[in-house]
Amino acid sequence: MKGVIMAGGVGARLRPLTCNIPKPMMPLMNKPIMEHILKLLKEHGITEVCATLQYLPEMIKNYFEDGSDFGVNLKYYIEEIPLGTAGSVKNAQEFLDETFIVISGDVLCDINLAEAIEFHKKKRSIATLVLTREEIPLEYGVVVTTEDGNIIRFLEKPSWAEVFSDTINTGIYILEPEVLDYFEKDEVFDFSKDLFPLLLKDRQPLFGMVSDCYWCDIGSPEQYIQAHKDIFKGNVQGNFWDGSKEQGLWLGKDISWGNNCTITPPVTIGNNCRIGDNVIIEPYTVIDDNTIVDDNASIKRSIIWKNSYIGKGSEIRGSIICGKTTIKDNVSIFENAIIGEETIIEPRSTIKPGVKIWPGKTIEEECIISSNIIWGTKSSKYLFGERGISGKINIDVTPELAAKLGASFGCQLPKKSKIAVSGIDTPYIEMIKIALISGILSLGHEVFDLGNTLLPITKKAVPYHKLSGGVHLREKNNGEILIEFFDSRGTAIDKEMQRKIQHAFIRDDFQRCIPEDIKKVNSIPNFCENYITQLAENYDTDLIRQNKFVVGFSASEQNTLKVLSMFLEKLGVKPVKLKKGIQGSYDLVVIVEDHGNKIQLGVDDFYTDDTYNYLIDSIITLKSGECDCITLPLNSPRIIQDIAKKYNADVKWSKISTYEPPDPFEFIGKVIEYICANKTDFEDLLEEVPSYYWKYKTVPCPWEDKGKVIRRLMEIEDPEMKIETIEGVKLHHNKGCVLVLPDAEKPLCKIYGEGYTEEFAESITEQLIEKIKGIRDE
Incomplete structure (x- = not known):
C-alpha cells in the first residue's frame, strides 16, 4: 500500500496565516499539520509516500526532504x-503501481486506516471513500450510500435546499491504480466532481465507509483554533507531543521561567522559550519554539508561532500570532484577531476583535486597529501628513478607507451640514470621491x-455658498492621491480638527442617520466662471487692457x-498659449502645474519657484502700504526681514504646516496689475528681490529617531547660534540660518x-546633515 498526500492547496480562507507558508506547513501543536499526517500513515505501515505540491513547494521539500x-x-x-x-495525483501515476491511499495534508484526523483498507479489500472496490457525519454539511461533498456502503449519489457543497444527507466526503480515498486511466495527464480533473461521478456512471464498484x-478539515482560522482545543481535550487520538506532558x-x-508566573493548563510551551516575571498564561494557549513572553504579559486561548x-x-486574547512577530509593550490583541508573519506592533496599540493583519506590516504606537490591514507596509496613528491625507490608490487609500474618512470628517460638523466635495477628473480619483461622499x-x-475643479x-x-466645510481630491506628482479638508472659511483645517478626525477614524464609531435623512448629492458644475469673475473684480482690468499686456501661458x-x-482673458491681458519650439515676445510667461498649485513666472530663461513667489508677493504688498506686517512660512528666506524694515513693517513667521499660501491665480493677477500700474516690467520687479543663497536637502531618519534628533539639536550650546523652535529647530547665525524639520509623511x-x-x-x-547622521546612528 502506498500513500499520496495532497499538499498543494493555497489555503485562501486561512489567510493571512497562509500568506507565506503552504497550508500543510501550518503548525499544529508546534509541528506542521503534514507531519501529523505522515505519522498517521507510518503508524499504519504505509511508508512509501508521495506528496503533490503546487503552492510554495520548496518550503515543504526543504522541511521533509526525502x-x-x-x-x-x-x-x-x-x-x-x-x-x-485527481489531476495532481495523476502526475504521480508512475509511482502509484499498486493500491494507494489519498489523504489531504491539511486535515487533523485519527481515522483507522487499517479498517478502511480492510473494508476496501472486502468490497473489492475500485475506489473507497472514507465518510463521516457533519451537522452542517454545506462546505463539503454530500454522499448517499446503501446499507452495505454502495455509493449511489454525490453532491459537492450543496445549499440547504439541496442537502439530502449529513454524510460527507472526508477527502480520504483508497484507490486502485486503474482509476487514473479515466482521464489524461495535465487535464484539470477533480475526484469528487469528475472522477467519482464517472465511475458511478460506469457502474464501477464505488463504496463509502x-x-x-x-x-x-482545517479550512478556517476558527477550525484551526478548534483543532488545538480538541487535541487538548483528548477528542482526537494520537501522540501530538514529544516533550514533557504532566498535569x-x-x-x-x-x-x-520568571518569578510569580501563573500557568493554567492545558497549555503548550515549546523549546527555548523565555517566560518573564508575573506572566499569566491561561488554558488552550499554544506557544511555539524560541518565543519570548516578557514581564506582566497575559495570554488566553491563543496560538503563538x-x-x-x-x-x-x-494582553493576547483568543488570537493567532504568526511567526517572527514583534508585539511591543502594553499592546492589546482581542478575540479572533490574526497577526501575520513578521509584523511589528508598536507600544500601546490595540487590535480589535476579528481584525486580520497581513504579513510584514508595522502598526505604529498607540494605534487602534478596527479593520483588516492587507496592503501597504505601515498603519500609522497619524492619518494626516503635511497637506492632508495621501497614499497609493487601492493600497493605502481604498474605497473603504475613503468612506470611513468621509464619516470621520462629517461627524465633526453640526448636524445636517452642507459640505463641498471636488476632485480631479480621473476614474480612480472619482472612485475614491464617490466612496468619501x-x-x-x-x-x-x-x-x-x-465636479472636476x-x-x-x-x-x-465653500464660503461663497456658506458651506460648513469642503474636501478636495487630486493626484500628487508621485502618483499618489491627496485628500485635503477645509473649514467654513475655505482654509485648511487646523491640527485640532485633524486630531478629532483621526480620533473618530480610529474609534470607528459614527452616529449614522436614518434612511429618510439621507440627502441627494447636489451638483454645482460651473462655479469656475463665478470664481474667475470674483477674482477679476479685484483688479483694474481697464488699466491692464490699456497696457496691451501679453502673457505667454501653459499648464x-x-x-x-x-x-x-x-482668467487671463477676464483680466484684460492678451493670452498666448506657449508652443514647444516656438519663440515669442511676452511681457510675462506664466506656467501653472500640479493642478493649479504650483506657479512659475518668468521672462527669458529665469522662472520663479514657491520661495521666490513669496518674496515677490511680499514686496508688492509692502510697497502698497496696505499692511505693516506680513506672514510667511518658516522655511522662507529671512532676507525678507531686511525688505520689511525698509517699509517699517514686521514679519510674522508661520508654521509651514498651517501656512495658507496666496491663491495662485490671485498672485498672477497681483503681479500683472503691479507691473501695469507702475509702468515697469517683470525684470525690474525681480531686481527688487535681494540676492540670497538657499539650500534644501533631506537626510534619512527613522520615525523612532526623529524626536531624539530634534531634542539633541535643541541642546546644542554654541554662542554664535540662536535657537528658535516655532516648528522643528531653526538655528540662527550672523551669517545665515538653517531649519531642520522632521517630515510628516516620510522617515526623513x-x-x-x-x-x-x-x-x-x-x-x-x-x-x-552630518550632525543629524551622528545622532541618528548612535
Whole structure:
C-alpha cells in the first residue's frame, strides 16, 4: 500500500496565516499539520509516500526532504498550474503501481486506516471513500450510500435546499491504480466532481465507509483554533507531543521561567522559550519554539508561532500570532484577531476583535486597529501628513478607507451640514470621491459636488455658498492621491480638527442617520466662471487692457489650462498659449502645474519657484502700504526681514504646516496689475528681490529617531547660534540660518540652509546633515 498526500492547496480562507507558508506547513501543536499526517500513515505501515505540491513547494521539500527523518520514503510531484485533486495525483501515476491511499495534508484526523483498507479489500472496490457525519454539511461533498456502503449519489457543497444527507466526503480515498486511466495527464480533473461521478456512471464498484473517528478539515482560522482545543481535550487520538506532558502542561526543553508566573493548563510551551516575571498564561494557549513572553504579559486561548516576542504588559486574547512577530509593550490583541508573519506592533496599540493583519506590516504606537490591514507596509496613528491625507490608490487609500474618512470628517460638523466635495477628473480619483461622499451622506449631511475643479476654486466655493466645510481630491506628482479638508472659511483645517478626525477614524464609531435623512448629492458644475469673475473684480482690468499686456501661458493639465486661459482673458491681458519650439515676445510667461498649485513666472530663461513667489508677493504688498506686517512660512528666506524694515513693517513667521499660501491665480493677477500700474516690467520687479543663497536637502531618519534628533539639536550650546523652535529647530547665525524639520509623511528630516554667501549656505547645511547622521546612528 502506498500513500499520496495532497499538499498543494493555497489555503485562501486561512489567510493571512497562509500568506507565506503552504497550508500543510501550518503548525499544529508546534509541528506542521503534514507531519501529523505522515505519522498517521507510518503508524499504519504505509511508508512509501508521495506528496503533490503546487503552492510554495520548496518550503515543504526543504522541511521533509526525502522523509527518512520521519520513517518514510517521500517523493514529490509538483503541479505548475492547478490541476484539481485527481489531476495532481495523476502526475504521480508512475509511482502509484499498486493500491494507494489519498489523504489531504491539511486535515487533523485519527481515522483507522487499517479498517478502511480492510473494508476496501472486502468490497473489492475500485475506489473507497472514507465518510463521516457533519451537522452542517454545506462546505463539503454530500454522499448517499446503501446499507452495505454502495455509493449511489454525490453532491459537492450543496445549499440547504439541496442537502439530502449529513454524510460527507472526508477527502480520504483508497484507490486502485486503474482509476487514473479515466482521464489524461495535465487535464484539470477533480475526484469528487469528475472522477467519482464517472465511475458511478460506469457502474464501477464505488463504496463509502462511514467512520466515527475524529476528522477536522482545517479550512478556517476558527477550525484551526478548534483543532488545538480538541487535541487538548483528548477528542482526537494520537501522540501530538514529544516533550514533557504532566498535569496538562505540555512543555518543551530549555524553557526559562520568571518569578510569580501563573500557568493554567492545558497549555503548550515549546523549546527555548523565555517566560518573564508575573506572566499569566491561561488554558488552550499554544506557544511555539524560541518565543519570548516578557514581564506582566497575559495570554488566553491563543496560538503563538515560533520566534515571536510578546512585550511587557501586553494582553493576547483568543488570537493567532504568526511567526517572527514583534508585539511591543502594553499592546492589546482581542478575540479572533490574526497577526501575520513578521509584523511589528508598536507600544500601546490595540487590535480589535476579528481584525486580520497581513504579513510584514508595522502598526505604529498607540494605534487602534478596527479593520483588516492587507496592503501597504505601515498603519500609522497619524492619518494626516503635511497637506492632508495621501497614499497609493487601492493600497493605502481604498474605497473603504475613503468612506470611513468621509464619516470621520462629517461627524465633526453640526448636524445636517452642507459640505463641498471636488476632485480631479480621473476614474480612480472619482472612485475614491464617490466612496468619501457616501461616508458623508451616511451621517445625514448634504453634499455639493463641484465636479472636476481645481483646489483654489473649491476653497472659494465653500464660503461663497456658506458651506460648513469642503474636501478636495487630486493626484500628487508621485502618483499618489491627496485628500485635503477645509473649514467654513475655505482654509485648511487646523491640527485640532485633524486630531478629532483621526480620533473618530480610529474609534470607528459614527452616529449614522436614518434612511429618510439621507440627502441627494447636489451638483454645482460651473462655479469656475463665478470664481474667475470674483477674482477679476479685484483688479483694474481697464488699466491692464490699456497696457496691451501679453502673457505667454501653459499648464500641465487640460483643466488647469482652461481655467488659466479664462482668467487671463477676464483680466484684460492678451493670452498666448506657449508652443514647444516656438519663440515669442511676452511681457510675462506664466506656467501653472500640479493642478493649479504650483506657479512659475518668468521672462527669458529665469522662472520663479514657491520661495521666490513669496518674496515677490511680499514686496508688492509692502510697497502698497496696505499692511505693516506680513506672514510667511518658516522655511522662507529671512532676507525678507531686511525688505520689511525698509517699509517699517514686521514679519510674522508661520508654521509651514498651517501656512495658507496666496491663491495662485490671485498672485498672477497681483503681479500683472503691479507691473501695469507702475509702468515697469517683470525684470525690474525681480531686481527688487535681494540676492540670497538657499539650500534644501533631506537626510534619512527613522520615525523612532526623529524626536531624539530634534531634542539633541535643541541642546546644542554654541554662542554664535540662536535657537528658535516655532516648528522643528531653526538655528540662527550672523551669517545665515538653517531649519531642520522632521517630515510628516516620510522617515526623513528636511534641512533648509540660508546664507549671505553660497559657501556659508552650503557649509551650514552639510554641518547639520552630518550632525543629524551622528545622532541618528548612535
